[in-house]
Amino acid sequence: MKTxxxxxxxxxxxxxxxxxxxxSKEITQCDCLIVIVSSFYSQRGLPSFLSRHDKTKLALKYGANLVLELPACFACQSADYFARYAIQSLSVLDIDCLCFGSESNDINTLQSISLKETIDPKKNINQNQKLSLKPNDILGYQYIQHCKEFKIQPISIQREEAFKSATQTRLDAYYTNQDFQEYFHLEQNWNSYYPYLRYFLQMSSPESLAQFHLVNEGIEYRFxxxxxxxxxNDFLNACISKTYTKARIQRTCMMILLQIRKEDMPSSFYGCRVLGFDSIGQSLLKEKKEKPIYTRFKDxxxxxQEVERKSKALYTTFSNIEDRMIIYDRY
Structure with a gap:
């Protein structure tokens, strides 16, 4: 199979x-398209409007063959780590190529960027004025860097301006009817979560907060x-600074709520957490049955297991969700 x-x-x-x-299927002519998706919580540290069950159902309906989960502890990361963990997981299935959207659609330019020469490592990529990269180009750059390690071919497709971004769709979802709105859990937002975070912060010492992943550089005192x-919003604005971006604060707060400690965070994720598949995806899984592929919680x-238990407990505090593996056959 070409994957x-x-x-x-x-x-x-x-x-x-x-x-x-x-x-992606048209360009690559792949036999099996694999989607790895953040589930309960996103790369920007936001609760997801869609449950992982519905994300899987929609991905399979519109052409994916296999859907994997990027657990919250790996999804709620900066672009570099988000890309690294996702590609490490995909590499378990020996994928041939990775297809991503890009505003520039100029893979040669993205490949030629030298991180050390153009980026101040003390700042996030958005704060480096030498780079005029847009969000998908930023992720694309990181995807390319990590694809090199696993000899995966990176393929870019043009990000079409005719399609609203997920950010714009999130904003519009509060005010207008949108496609797929029946799947939205609009209560999944930081306004809902903040009372729990606020109570936890007020009951904690700086020393106890410092044990959680991403809590460093004294951000615990600021929180x-x-x-x-x-x-x-007032809390968030009070925490934002030249050092701490909005996304960085959201990710860090999510790690605190999920109680993910620094000492427990692995530096890599060479495994596949399966959310759903069709007959083609099932065939691929059978081919790779000796790999670390997880279809059951107990495995x-x-x-x-702890990350999933905590993520699901927090998410379902605000939404009643259906949550099971999906076996889909479009034929």
């Missing part, structure tokens, strides 16, 4: 994602000080 991977969030799912799936604010490494 192609897609890294996605689907927060929320929209027409641009259908285009991405179908265009505790800002927790006197009674609403999320997960203990750390990931």
């Amino acid at each position: 192609c991977g897609i890294i996605a969030e689907y927060n929320p799912f929209h027409k641009g994602h259908i285009y991405h799936i179908q265009k 505790i000080q800002a927790s006197h604010h009674k609403n999320w 997960l490494p203990l750390f990931l």
Whole structure:
């Protein structure tokens, strides 16, 4: 089988994602399209509007053959680590290529960027003025870097301006009817989560907060000080600075709520957490049955069992969801 991977969030799912799936299959002529998707929580540290069950159902409906999960502890990361963990997981299935959307659609330019020469490592990539990269180009750059390690061919497709971004779709979802809105859990937002975070921060010492992943550089003191604010936006604005971006704060707060400790975080994720498949995806899984592929909760490494238990407990506090593996056959 020729295999192609897609890294996605689907927060929320929209027409641009259908285009991405179908265009990837057209360009690569792959036999099996594999999507790895963040599930409960996103790369920006946001609760997902769609459950992982619905993300899987939609991905399979519109052309994916196999859907994998990128657990919350690996999804809620900066672009570099998000890309690294996702590609490490896809590499278990020996994928041939990775197809991603890009505003520039100039893979040669993205491949030629030298990280050390153009980026200040103390700042995130958005804060480096020498690079005029847009969001998908930023991720694309990281995908290319990690594809090199596993000899995966990176393939870019043009990000179509006709399709709204997931960010714009999230904003519009509050005010207008959108495609796939029946799947939206609009209560999944930081306004809902903040009372729990605020209470936890006010009950914790800086030393206890410092044990959680991503809590460093004294951000714990900033969080505790800002927790006197009674609403999320005021808290967030009080924490944002030149050092701490909005996304960095959201990711760090999510790690605190999920109680993911620094000492437990693995540096790599060479495994596949299966969310759903069709007959083609099932055939691929059978071919790779000797690989670390997890289809049942009890087979997960203990750390990931804890991450899933905590993620699901937090997410379902605000939404009643259907959550089971999907076996789909479109034929």
